[in-house]
Amino acid sequence: MKVPPTTTALVPMFTRRFLYTLIIPLVIEQFLAVTIGMADTVMVASAGEISVSAISLVDSITILIVQLFAAFATGGAVVASQYLGRRDYASxxxxxxxLLVLSLTVSTALLLLCIPFRRQIINFIFGSIEEGVLTKGSTYFLYILLSLPFLAxxxxCAALFRSMGNSxxxxxxxxxxxxxxIGGNAYFIFVLQLGVVGAGLATLISRILGALIILVLIAGPNNQISIRNYRKLEWHWEMIKRILHIxxxxxxxxxxxxxxxxLVQGFIAAFGTASLAANAISGSVASFVNxxxxxxxxxxxxxxxxxxxxxxxxxxxxxxKKLILIAxxxxxxxxxPVFFFAPQVVAIFNLSAEATNLASNVLRSAMIFTIxxxxxxxxxxxxxxxxxxAKYTMGVSMFSMWFFRVGMSYFLAIILNWGIYGVWTGMYIDWVSRSIFFIHRFAKGKWKTIHVI
Structure with missing residues (x-):
């Protein structure tokens, strides 16, 4: 809950309790997403290697689509948060x-555009793959595309609840x-033996249910932000432009x-199975730390x-400053602890001796640069x-990604033959580069003068 406004500018806008009740659910939500995602993968694996490969390829494509929806959600949340700070609840x-109109419009357009060409899309991105993988991937992709409006x-709505401080x-x-x-996978894959169809159905049903629940909740009259009349979702270009600005x-x-x-993962493929396994495990563990x-x-x-x-x-x-300190x-x-017990953590995954050694070394270096x-x-x-x-962060990220993460990874890993260590070193250089640019931008203070609303 916010501290009531006073005439003193130094009085904090938010209580410590407000910060905790905002941040802790977000940590739990992301932790559950990672752990349940792993459980989901294990269950799908029972459908066979072809099914796992098909789902993995389609998931690689849908990550890019999800990024688009997340970007819109961030833009809408920034605009809504700034209006809330101004106490302009109508705006x-x-x-x-x-935000809801934009998300539904774009997701429906993608659905209609991609469904007839989903097989060609998979073939174009991944080249020549086994016919079985392509067929099952096309089937699974259909259910994922059908779920896009509900995911959007x-x-x-989740971003809007967070903008109200209700995570x-x-x-x-x-x-x-x-x-x-998870329950849908268990029933459709284990009981009905539907394979990728079962995995797709479970995903579709879960997203439909999640969308319906949160759309009902966002209509609550006690919310600071409320969307009550879904039959009147007009398109207002001026507000859309503010959202798209972010x-x-x-x-x-x-x-x-x-x-x-x-692209960087493609470099690692050249170094053999041990490096691929070590990279996968190191990345999974690092995702928990992050x-x-x-x-x-x-x-x-x-x-x-x-x-x-x-x-x-x-x-x-x-x-x-307070948030970065908490981070x-x-x-x-x-x-x-992960740094000191890296070999024991990696041992859980039962890798080969070579992969275990590589993963332990990578994980320890990752922990140093993470903190x-x-x-x-x-x-x-x-x-x-x-x-x-947002334009500044985009420019820095694109420059640092291509020049350091991709460019330096290629130079160190391929040209200098550092292998997997070269790839991760290139990534650390990318982190350092980003940090320098963003700290400088924050310290200079220009970000405080930018107008969104």
């Missing part, structure tokens, strides 16, 4: 409705969706980042956005986006 509601609606709603709806997905740079940045990651930093980044949209909307840049600076402390709390550079490289830019400085 916040208008922004919320336009969920992402939009518990997205947590519980996410739990319901994931449990339905959403387009954020979407381009996220998509380019995913493409760069795919969860608090990711949650801080999401929370900052609400906190920094409302402070900027209230025209209190000094509050934005105050909370940005460092929470990530260090996880990183330090020194990850928060400023990935949490801090979200503070800038919340203020509307």
């Amino acid at each position: 916040a509601n208008s922004a919320a409705k336009q 609606a969920y992402n939009a 518990k709603v997205s947590l519980w709806v996410s739990v319901v969706m994931n449990l339905v997905n 959403g387009i740079p954020n979407g381009v940045e996220g998509s380019v980042f995913q493409i760069g990651k795919l 969860i608090p930093g990711g949650a801080i980044g999401l929370a900052s949209i609400t906190i920094i956005g409302q402070a900027i909307g209230a025209k209190k840049p000094e509050q934005a600076v105050h909370y940005a 460092y402390l929470s990530m260090a709390f996880i990183s330090i 020194t550079f990850w928060p400023t490289a990935f949490s801090l830019p979200n503070f800038l986006r919340a203020a509307g400085d």
Whole structure:
């Protein structure tokens, strides 16, 4: 709950309790997403290698699409948060409705465009693959495409609840969706033996249910932001432009980042199975460590956005420093034990001796750079986006991704023959580069003068 406004600018806008109730559910939600995602993969694996390969290929494509919806959601949440900070609730509601209209329009357009050509899309992206994988991938892709409008609606409404400071709603709806997905997989794959059709059905049903629940909840009259009349979802271009001002740079940045990651993973494939396995395990463990930093980044949209909307840049600076400190402390709390017990952690995955040694070394180096550079490289830019400085973060991210993560990875791994160590070193250089640019931008303060609303 917010502290009542006073005449003293130094009085904090948010209580400590408010910060905890915003951040902790976000951490739990992301943790559940990773763990339940792993359980989902294990269940699907029972359908056979061809099915797993087909689902994996389609998931690689849908990650790019999900990035687009997440970008729109971020844009809408930033605009809504700034209006809430200004206490302009009518405009916040208008922004919320336009975010939903935009998300549903784009997702429906993608659905209609991609369904007839889904087989060709898979073939174009991945080249010549086995006929069985292509056929099953096309089948699974159909269900994923059908689920896009529901996923878009969920992402939009979840972002709006977070902009109000209520992250518990997205947590519980996410739990319901994931449990339905797991239960659906169990029934459709194990009982009915439907394979990729079962996996697709479970995903579709879980997203339909999640969208319906959160659309009912966002219509609640007690919400600061409420969308009550779904039959009157008009298109207001001026508000859409405000959302796209944040959403387009954020979407381009996220998509380019995913493409760069795919390219770098291609480098590792040249070093053999042990390197591929070591990279996969190191990345999975590192994703757990990064969860608090990711949650801080999401929370900052609400906190920094409302402070900027209230025209209190000094509050934005105050909370940005507090949030980055929380990110460092929470990530260090996880990183330090992982560093010391890296061999034991890797041993859980029962890899070969070579892969275990590679993964242990990579994981230890990752923990060192995580507790020194990850928060400023990935949490801090979200503070800038919340203020509307999305074009700058996009420019830095694209430059650093292609010049350092991709370019240096290729030079170190392929040219100098450092193997997997070269790829991860290139990634660390990328983190350092991002940190330098974002810290400089934050310190200079130009982000405080950008106008979104």
